[in-house]
Amino acid sequence: MNRLTYIGIAIAAVIILIAVFAPVLATHDVNAQNLAIRFAEPSSEHWFGTDGLGRDIYSRILYGARISLQVGITVVSVSGVIGILIGSIAGFYGGWVDKFLSGYVFNVFLAFPGLLLAIALVAFLGAGLGKLILALCIIGWVGYARVMRGQVLKVREYDFVQAAKALGAGNMRILFSHIMPNAIQPLIVQASLGMAGAVLSEASLSFLGLGIPPPAPSWGTMIEEARQYFSITPHVLAFPGIAIALTVLAFNFIGDGLREYLDPKQRTR
Amino acid sequence: MKYKLLNFARQLALVLLVIWTVVSLVTLLIELVPGTPATTILGETATAEQIANFNQKHGLDRPAFFFSIDSEKGFVWNGADNRYLEYWSNLLRGDLGTSFRTDRPVLDMILERYPATIKLALAAMLFAVGIAIPLGVLAGTNKNRIIDNLASFVALLGISLPTFVIGPFLVYIFAVKLGWFSPTGSLYPEDIVLPAVTLGAALSAILTRMVRSSVIEELGEDYVRTARAKGLSERKVVYKHVLKNGLIPVVTVLGLQLGVLLAGAIITEKIFSWQGLGLLLLEDGIAKRDYRLVQGCVLVISVTYIIANTLTDFVYKRLDPRIRLT
Numbered sequence: 001m002n003r004l005t006y007i008g009i010a011i012a013a014v015i016i017l018i019a020v021f022a023p024v025l026a027t028h029d030v031n032a033q034n035l036a037i038r039f040a041e042p043s044s045e046h047w048f049g050t051d052g053l054g055r056d057i058y059s060r061i062l063y064g065a066r067i068s069l070q071v072g073i074t075v076v077s078v079s080g081v082i083g084i085l086i087g088s089i090a091g092f093y094g095g096w097v098d099k100f101l102s103g104y105v106f107n108v109f110l111a112f113p114g115l116l117l118a119i120a121l122v123a124f125l126g127a128g129l130g131k132l133i134l135a136l137c138i139i140g141w142v143g144y145a146r147v148m149r150g151q152v153l154k155v156r157e158y159d160f161v162q163a164a165k166a167l168g169a170g171n172m173r174i175l176f177s178h179i180m181p182n183a184i185q186p187l188i189v190q191a192s193l194g195m196a197g198a199v200l201s202e203a204s205l206s207f208l209g210l211g212i213p214p215p216a217p218s219w220g221t222m223i224e225e226a227r228q229y230f231s232i233t234p235h236v237l238a239f240p241g242i243a244i245a246l247t248v249l250a251f252n253f254i255g256d257g258l259r260e261y262l263d264p265k266q267r268t269r
Numbered sequence: 270m271k272y273k274l275l276n277f278a279r280q281l282a283l284v285l286l287v288i289w290t291v292v293s294l295v296t297l298l299i300e301l302v303p304g305t306p307a308t309t310i311l312g313e314t315a316t317a318e319q320i321a322n323f324n325q326k327h328g329l330d331r332p333a334f335f336f337s338i339d340s341e342k343g344f345v346w347n348g349a350d351n352r353y354l355e356y357w358s359n360l361l362r363g364d365l366g367t368s369f370r371t372d373r374p375v376l377d378m379i380l381e382r383y384p385a386t387i388k389l390a391l392a393a394m395l396f397a398v399g400i401a402i403p404l405g406v407l408a409g410t411n412k413n414r415i416i417d418n419l420a421s422f423v424a425l426l427g428i429s430l431p432t433f434v435i436g437p438f439l440v441y442i443f444a445v446k447l448g449w450f451s452p453t454g455s456l457y458p459e460d461i462v463l464p465a466v467t468l469g470a471a472l473s474a475i476l477t478r479m480v481r482s483s484v485i486e487e488l489g490e491d492y493v494r495t496a497r498a499k500g501l502s503e504r505k506v507v508y509k510h511v512l513k514n515g516l517i518p519v520v521t522v523l524g525l526q527l528g529v530l531l532a533g534a535i536i537t538e539k540i541f542s543w544q545g546l547g548l549l550l551l552e553d554g555i556a557k558r559d560y561r562l563v564q565g566c567v568l569v570i571s572v573t574y575i576i577a578n579t580l581t582d583f584v585y586k587r588l589d590p591r592i593r594l595t
Contacts, residue, residue: 004425082357107283108290111575113532120567123555124301200431204536207433208551228542230437231445231452240436249429256425 005257006221011250019065028056030063031215039233044085048239051222053230057236060217066245067218068199071129075136075198076191082096082137083144084180084187089150090145092175101147118201122210132211136201140194146223147190151183158182185262196248219244281283284579288572295354295568299560300333309558311370327369327561328355366567370557375565385455386545389537390530392461393469394523400473400513401519405480409515410507420477422490427512429476432533436467436540453514460541468537472526479522483515490514517585524581528574546570 001254004240018025042049085183090101112120121135136236155161156179164178205211205221214221226236299306307323308315334349335354339345359366365375396486408420419534443463444452451460487493487512496506535547542548550566553559 007408014415103283104290107287108294111287111291111578112571113574115535116532116567116570116574117534119535119550119555120295120298120563121301123563124560126303153595197431202434205430206534207431208539210555211328222435223437226431226436230441234438234441237434237437241431241438245426245430245434248431250427261452 001257001261002252005261006255008250009259011246012254015065015247015250016048016069017061019069022062022066025060026059028059028215037094039229039236041236049233050265051236053226057222057239059240060222061063061219063221064219064240064243065218065247067129067212067216068202068244069124071133071136071202072195072198072251074133074195077141078133079137079140079194079195080144080187080191083141083146084148086141087145087148088152088180088183091149092156092179094153094170098149100162102146106142106146109139112139114139114197115201115204117208118205119208122205127210128211129216132202132205135205136198139201140198143194144187144190148183151186152157152179155179155183167269186259189255189259192251192258196251196255199244199247199251278525280579280582282577287448288575291571291575292357292568293353295564295571296353297333298567299438299564302560306369306558306560309560320565328352331355336484364554365568366561368553368554368559369561370559375562378553378562379546379569381567382544382546382549385543386534386538389461389464389468389545390527390545392465393467393472393530393534393537394527396469396474398523399475400469401480402516404473406484406507406512407476408477408481409488410503413566417481420481424477424481427470427477430470432467432470432536433540435470436463436537439463439467440540455541455543464541464543467540468530468534471490471533472530475517475526476522479519480515483518484511487511487515495543503518504544521581521585524577524584527577527581528570531570531573 032051032055036054037046037050038052038054040046040050040054046056046058048061051057051060086101086105090098090174109117117139118132118135121138122131125131125135161174161178164174169178202211202218203220203223206218206221207224209221209224212218214225222240223237223244226233226240228236302309305320305324306327306329307320311319311323322329327354332345332351333353334351335347335349337347350542356366363376364472365379367373368378369376371378404420404423408417411417439465440452443449450463451457454460484507491548493506493511496510497503501509531546534543534545537543538545538547546566546569550563554563554566
């Protein structure tokens with residue numbers, strides 16, 4: 001794996017630790033307001049300064065990591081499982097099942113620009129963490145399904161699958177015990193890039209006012225709140241911006257590195 | 270010829286099927302609204318008469334679909350007099366309904382704003398291509414050198430930095446500090462620069478990486494060796510031969526990204542108060558809960574996306590004979 005992958009893993013590990021130990025690392029109550037010190041510059045008391053309501057930005061960013069990772073992990077897990085199952089069924093059974101799933105259902109979901117579908121769903125369902133996760137899962141599963149279908153199509157032709165068939169193994173056993181474990185590897189890359197995408201989508205929807213409502217310290221919401229005062233106090237926007245960029249960058253580094261590692265053709269380049 | 274026609278017909282049928290499903294989904298999305306649109310728009314204090322009038326005016330007094338499942342009556346067949354069919358028949362006549370808030374035709378509202386969004390998306394694309402080709406070629410021809418690593422890092426940064434972070438920073442530097450552009454709005458022609466750069470940043474990063482790997486791949490081909498052996502300068506080899514072949518996948522991504530740009534424009538339009546379709550969807554549609562307008566905007570963006578993708582597929586096949594043969 002290249003150097004950037006290790007940097008990505010290191011940054012991601014730090015962000016995960018921050019999210020886990022946020023209550024220990026936070027220096028202030030995330031929602032405690034103090035208008036007397038609004039827009040305070042970074043100092044020893046408030047490391048990243050304070051926002052428009054005098055809340056400590058450092059502590060809010062720590063707790064924001066929890067929201068981002070919670071959304072990211074849930075969306076990747078749920079959409080990953082759904083995508084793997086549907087993709088496996090399409091690839092394994094082939095015929096009209098595959099034609100219907102990959103030729104029609106996948107195309108319908110790919111016909112919407114991802115963010116737009118999420119915006120539309122949240123607009124009609126209403127804002128909130130659960131609805132946001134649901135919307136991101138609805139747009140996210142098809143990416144996993146497509147990769148998994150391609151993998152299953154390839155693996156099902158391998159000799160050991162034919163051998164299992166010859167030994168009388170049932171379809172479910174062949175699919176779950178023989179094909180899936182050998183087909184799942186590229187999904188790790190997809191999951192890492194999906195994590196970056198989910199964190200970015202959550203922040204985007206929160207920025208648009210369609211994600212997690214205030215006062216929850218979502219990084220996207222923090223940026224939206226800071227935007228109107230940005231010309232006078234850039235640090236209020238800069239810190240959550242850096243947090244999002246670092247998180248997305250870390251998972252992109254990991255995804256890219258893993259792709260290169262798993263694909264020997266790219267490794268030699 | 271027969272095979273070609275059959276293939277074309279099959280693709281057209283699939284596109285029409287996808288458009289039908291997308292329209293149906295968007296039409297039925299309104300049923301997900303908690304409560305009813307009438308109470309959302311008119312408020313909890315609205316009288317029964319006001320609600321009935323509103324529902325009648327917007328055709329909401331009729332059943333949503335051909336059938337409904339009632340907890341008391343069970344399966345109920347509603348016949349052809351339903352909102353789904355009405356929406357379709359209006360749509361085929363070019364009518365997207367009237368706004369719940371302003372009573373104006375939704376299509377008129379969209380047509381007023383769509384040109385601004387398309388202009389922004391095209392400007393963003395132009396910026397992205399203008400940056401990506403020279404940077405990608407530079408990185409590809411200097412593989413694994415500092416310049417390549419730097420270009421790759423900048424590209425990854427461009428992908429990872431969200432538009433709502435890039436946008437305000439550009440405003441801060443070029444509008445607030447340097448005073449070169451207006452921070453928001455679209456009064457002067459140069460006002461498109463900052464929104465276009467913001468919207469095109471991620472695409473330029475994606476394209477840079479694509480051009481880089483295309484150039485690296487093509488540089489290893491036999492025809493490049495022949496061109497070099499002929500005595501062509503390296504510049505001519507790269508720009509006349511390598512880039513010509515290397516740009517084929519880039520065209521595909523460009524086409525596919527047009528729809529992404531149109532959807533992504535929602536955030537950029539919000540940052541710069543750019544009076545496009547995205548701002549219409551956000552401020553007049555979602556914020557004011559004008560669900561008919563939201564339906565119209567989502568539909569128009571999605572159908573544009575599907576058409577752009579289909580055309581890209583077509584152009585891609587024309588450009589690369591290998592794909593036509595398979």
